[in-house]
Amino acid sequence: MYVVEKDGNKAQHLGFEVYRQTESGVGVGYLFDLGDNADDATLVYRSPTSVVDNEVPFVIQDIPLP
Numbered sequence: 001m002y003v004v005e006k007d008g009n010k011a012q013h014l015g016f017e018v019y020r021q022t023e024s025g026v027g028v029g030y031l032f033d034l035g036d037n038a039d040d041a042t043l044v045y046r047s048p049t050s051v052v053d054n055e056v057p058f059v060i061q062d063i064p065l066p
Contacts, residue, residue: 001013001030001043001044001045001046002044003032003034003041003042003043003044004041004042004044005034005037005040005041006037006040006041011032011033011034011041013030013031013032014031014032014033015030015031016028016029016030016031017029017031
């Protein structure tokens, strides 16, 4: 995710915050510093075409515990 400013420069987000999470969705807010140029900026967001919930079996061995 990034913003394309009027002059063509890309502005990356400065951070994000998860503000809602449910079993079927998540809400995330992103922070950009665009100054006074927000009206002429374009948000570019690309997401995966699908998300697949998949369990993967694994074994953790030889980890010393306190």
